[in-house]
Amino acid sequence: MPAFKKTTLLVTSAAFLTISAGIPCAPPAFADDKPVGSQAKPPADMSTVGGVRLGQAGTQVDLANGAPVLPKDVTARSWIVADAESGEVLASHNAHWRLAPASTLKMLFADTVLPKFPKTQKHTVKPSDLAGMGAGSSLVGIKEDETYTVHDLWLGVFLRSGNDAVHVLSAINGGVEQTVKEMQEHAEELQALDTHVVSPDGYDAPGQVSSAYDLTLFARSGLQKADFREYCSTVRAQFPGATTTTKKGTKRGSFEIQNTNRLLTGDYGLNPYKGIAGVKNGNTTNAGSTFTGVAERNGRVLLVTVMNPDKKASNEVYKETAALFDWGFQAAGKVRPVGELVPPKSAETRSGGAAGSQDGAAGPGKDTSDTKAAPAVAAKEGSSGIATALAIVGGLLVVLAAGMVVVRRRWPLPDLVRRRPRP
Numbered sequence: 571m572p573a574f575k576k577t578t579l580l581v582t583s584a585a586f587l588t589i590s591a592g593i594p595c596a597p598p599a600f601a602d603d604k605p606v607g608s609q610a611k612p613p614a615d616m617s618t619v620g621g622v623r624l625g626q627a628g629t630q631v632d633l634a635n636g637a638p639v640l641p642k643d644v645t646a647r648s649w650i651v652a653d654a655e656s657g658e659v660l661a662s663h664n665a666h667w668r669l670a671p672a673s674t675l676k677m678l679f680a681d682t683v684l685p686k687f688p689k690t691q692k693h694t695v696k697p698s699d700l701a702g703m704g705a706g707s708s709l710v711g712i713k714e715d716e717t718y719t720v721h722d723l724w725l726g727v728f729l730r731s732g733n734d735a736v737h738v739l740s741a742i743n744g745g746v747e748q749t750v751k752e753m754q755e756h757a758e759e760l761q762a763l764d765t766h767v768v769s770p771d772g773y774d775a776p777g778q779v780s781s782a783y784d785l786t787l788f789a790r791s792g793l794q795k796a797d798f799r800e801y802c803s804t805v806r807a808q809f810p811g812a813t814t815t816t817k818k819g820t821k822r823g824s825f826e827i828q829n830t831n832r833l834l835t836g837d838y839g840l841n842p843y844k845g846i847a848g849v850k851n852g853n854t855t856n857a858g859s860t861f862t863g864v865a866e867r868n869g870r871v872l873l874v875t876v877m878n879p880d881k882k883a884s885n886e887v888y889k890e891t892a893a894l895f896d897w898g899f900q901a902a903g904k905v906r907p908v909g910e911l912v913p914p915k916s917a918e919t920r921s922g923g924a925a926g927s928q929d930g931a932a933g934p935g936k937d938t939s940d941t942k943a944a945p946a947v948a949a950k951e952g953s954s955g956i957a958t959a960l961a962i963v964g965g966l967l968v969v970l971a972a973g974m975v976v977v978r979r980r981w982p983l984p985d986l987v988r989r990r991p992r993p
Contacts, residue, residue, distance in 0.1 A: 600601035614646075617763055620783060621909030624665045630908040631661040637904035641893040645880035647858075648782040649890070651898040654790060654864060654871040656910035660898055662782070665909070668764045669877050671780035672852025673708065673731045674860045675772030677781075677788040678765070680727060682756040683743050684797055689721035691742075699741040700734055704773040707733035710827060713812050717863075722810055728801035729829045730809075731852070732976035736771040746770060762787045763914045774856040782875040783911075789849045789862045789873055790911055802848030805829050832888045833863055840885045843892050849873075851887070864894050870897045 611627070618625035631640060640661060648664040659665070694717045708734030710725075712718065718738070726735030740749040749770045757765040762784035768775035792798040811823035829835050831851050833843040845865040852860040858878035865872055874894045879886045 575824050603768045612664045612667040612861045616664075616668075617781075617783075619761055619763055620659065620664070620912055623785060624659065624662055624909040624977075627659070627664055629663045630659075630665070632906040632908055633901075634904050634906060638897060638900045641890075642899055643881075644876075644890045644893060646878060646887075646890055647816045647880070648875075648877040649894060650782045650786050650873075650875050651674075651894050652786055652790075653758055653902065654793070654873045657790075657913070658907035659909040659911065660872075660901055660905050660907060663896075664782050665783040666764055667781040668781055669878075670767075670774060670778060670854060671765075671772055671785060671855035671877075672774075672787050672854040672860045673772040673856035674788075674850050674852040674875075675765075675767070675770075675778075675780060676731065676852075677737065677785065677792050677850050677862065678728055678748070678753050678757060678762075678767070679736060679739075679770045680798055680801070681737055681788055681792040681795070682753045683749060684724065684792075684795060687720045687739075689719060689724070689797065691720045691725075692717050693720070693738065693742055696741070697740055699738045701737075702738055702746060703733050703771075704769070704775075707764050707771070707773060709734045710809060711737060711811075711825070716810065716813060718810060724797070724801050725804070725807050725809060725827065726983060728850070729804060729807060731830055731850075733771040733773060736976060738962060741768050757784065757788075759916065760784075760914050762789045762790055770952070772852055772854070774854045782877050784864045785860070785877075786875045787911055789864060789875070791914065792849070793864060799848065802831075802850060803834070805835055831861075831863070832885055833861075833865075837885055837888075840888060843888075843895065846914050861887045861891050864896070867899045870899065870902055872902070874898065 616625040616627070623630045628724040629640065633639070644663070646663065648669060650662040650665045650668045650942075651660045652658065653660065663958075695712055695714050697714050700712065702712065704793065708731045710727075710730040712723075712726065712732065712734040718740070720742070723735045723739050727731035727739070729792065734738070737746065740746045741748045743752070746769070750767050753767045753770060757767065762780070763920045764781035765784045766777055766779050768778035772778075778954070806826055806828045808824045809827045811825050813820060813822045815821075831846075831848070832840055833846045834848070843863070843865060845867045846863060847866060848864050860875075860877045862875040865874075872889050872895060876887050876891045876894065879890050881890075883889070
């Protein structure tokens with residue numbers, strides 16, 4: 571498959587671009603970070619970032635002729651289906667409801683911290699590095715006084731959702747407080763205004779919330795980074811164990827870790843989803859089950875986020891995600907978008923270099939076109955379980971509006987690398 575896409579051109583009018591314009595509202599003060607079931611209905615004052623309809627309660631979809639109906643067995647409190655490259659939201663349900671995110675918040679942690687340290691950098695773990703983790707935290711098995719590479723630690727974050735790995739990486743980054751501050755700043759840069767960060771690992775904490783919309787923004791941003799794509803799509807890898815001393819000398823063991831994303835690995839009664847390439851799952855008392863996934867089919871890449879299915883059957887969050895993926899691939903091109911995933915503030919460039927608006931609604935110079943995403947590229951898992959991801963695909967979209975040419979840099983999803991378990 572080609573590593574690069576052709577530039578897409580769209581000529582349109584200012585009138586068309588302003589059809590779905592919406593006015594953003596400030597992030598609501600309400601934050602449903604309490605245990606599951608404590609807030610039965612979404613608030614009335616949800617954000618309109620990405621479009622007015624995304625701030626409305628209930629299911630938002632605009633079916634054209636021949637479009638399939640949405641699956642009837644989706645019970646999640648909040649969900650969203652979006653084209654990963656164009657950013658078009660195909661359908662949503664309470665997209666901006668601020669809910670506890672669980673470990674899906676680790677996507678924001680990774681997108682914030684991962685670029686800062688080379689994967690070969692080593693760190694010897696101190697007791698203070700592991701302080702402050704919540705009771706019952708998911709762990710990869712990091713030991714005090716052992717040395718790990720940054721690469722090892724990110725495998726622990728993505729595959730085992732290890733809070734211990736998150737805390738060690740936070741220590742390398744200057745501490746939990748500093749990391750939380752940077753995550754919050756990055757969320758605001760991404761225009762993820764529903765998100766309030768308290769703990770970098772997503773563990774339940776008073777006031778810690780995000781939304782299906784924001785989690786999808788985090789995934790889309792993270793997937794621009796080759797290392798992020800590698801880690802989130804790796805099925806299994808070897809992780810360093812404890813150092814032991816015998817008569818023959820000192821030896822460092824290792825053990826296998828497997829990705830907890832069941833759409834990637836499969837599980838009893840659940841097959842791996844065809845075309846899946848990540849991203850992150852989570853589960854806590856307050857959040858219930860949460861998941862954001864990315865999958866490719868026939869050259870189109872979709873992002874789906876599902877938060878807290880009401881049905882508590884085994885693997886329900888994955889089953890509902892798969893059903894929404896199936897619908898999205900069938901519906902693409904047959905539904906009118908109900909909103910869009912806004913680009914980061916820094917990616918919004920217009921004529922004269924002015925920053926774009928934060929509401930994500932269509933307007934003069936705003937792109938609402940659909941461009942096919944770069945297809946996922948199948949790759950066999952190497953001996954280490956990691957393969958080098960492909961380079962970021964660049965692209966430009968030229969829009970003619972209000973009698974002037976506006977050039978805005980596209981924010982396409984790069985080629986994905988998909989790992990499958992070795993026989």
